[in-house]
Amino acid sequence: MWQLILPTLVAAVLAGGLGGLLGACALRLRLSAVGYAMAHAAFAGAALGLLLGLPPLALAFPFALFVAALLGPISEASGLPADSVLAILFPLTMALGFLFLALTPGESMASPALTLFWGSLLGVGWSDVLLLAVVLGVSLGFLLVFRREVWSALVERRLAEEAGIPARPILWALLFLVSAAVVASLRLVGGLLVYAMLFLPASAAAQFTLDLRAQLLLSPILGAFSALAGAGLSWGADLPAGTAIALTTCGVFLLSWALSPRRRRPV
Numbered sequence: 001m002w003q004l005i006l007p008t009l010v011a012a013v014l015a016g017g018l019g020g021l022l023g024a025c026a027l028r029l030r031l032s033a034v035g036y037a038m039a040h041a042a043f044a045g046a047a048l049g050l051l052l053g054l055p056p057l058a059l060a061f062p063f064a065l066f067v068a069a070l071l072g073p074i075s076e077a078s079g080l081p082a083d084s085v086l087a088i089l090f091p092l093t094m095a096l097g098f099l100f101l102a103l104t105p106g107e108s109m110a111s112p113a114l115t116l117f118w119g120s121l122l123g124v125g126w127s128d129v130l131l132l133a134v135v136l137g138v139s140l141g142f143l144l145v146f147r148r149e150v151w152s153a154l155v156e157r158r159l160a161e162e163a164g165i166p167a168r169p170i171l172w173a174l175l176f177l178v179s180a181a182v183v184a185s186l187r188l189v190g191g192l193l194v195y196a197m198l199f200l201p202a203s204a205a206a207q208f209t210l211d212l213r214a215q216l217l218l219s220p221i222l223g224a225f226s227a228l229a230g231a232g233l234s235w236g237a238d239l240p241a242g243t244a245i246a247l248t249t250c251g252v253f254l255l256s257w258a259l260s261p262r263r264r265r266p267v
Helices: 002-028 033-052 056-078 082-103 112-118 126-145 147-155 157-162 167-184 194-206 212-237 241-259
Strands: none
Touching (some): 002 126, 002 147, 002 167, 002 194, 002 241, 033 056, 033 167, 056 167, 112 241, 147 212, 167 194, 212 241
16 A cells, blocks of 8 residues: 555655745745646646647646746736736636647546546656656755845845846746646646645745745745645545645645734734
């Protein structure tokens, strides 16, 4: 039994930590819609893979990265904030996903590949663990190598740009990393619920501290714990992995909100 569940447990820790780390950055940038947009872009890519008879992940990755690449030019050309562009891309990618499914011959909704949309406890293999480890390693490396630039962009983007810091490329790089994290987590959590693992741990960490450094440390810990607890709940209660992980991350957020010292501070 442990041989079956061990890759899932390791993947849960990696995916939760990765989601918490990048979610804290995206939350600070007020890009909460990025989780929805990237998750459903990956959903559309996976559905296109089914339509073309290709491995769903093979197209989920480039599709999500393509949407992330479009975000900057569309935002600059239209003059709309990035969050507004994400809100436009979200229903578009969702509609494309269901269009590709409708065009797929046979009973596409019964395909085992569709576990990419709601997660699978036993569908996770060591190749998925390796992909998560690579994305986590690249994300940590980027945040460490460009820590000053990332910090400036997260704290005050406009002042960073005025000081000559390339805040805009840093922002787009973070969006690419979020896209990669979403796709790497698809097998475990599923594209329809993966955004819960991106933003709820980060929101839970924000209940305890406003310090960005502390949030970047606490959020991955809460994310890893939530995902691991969700995997256990999925196994014990025979629930879809994505559903169980989303429930546990919601529970961790609500508990953090209830225990938050910020709520007890006198006004």
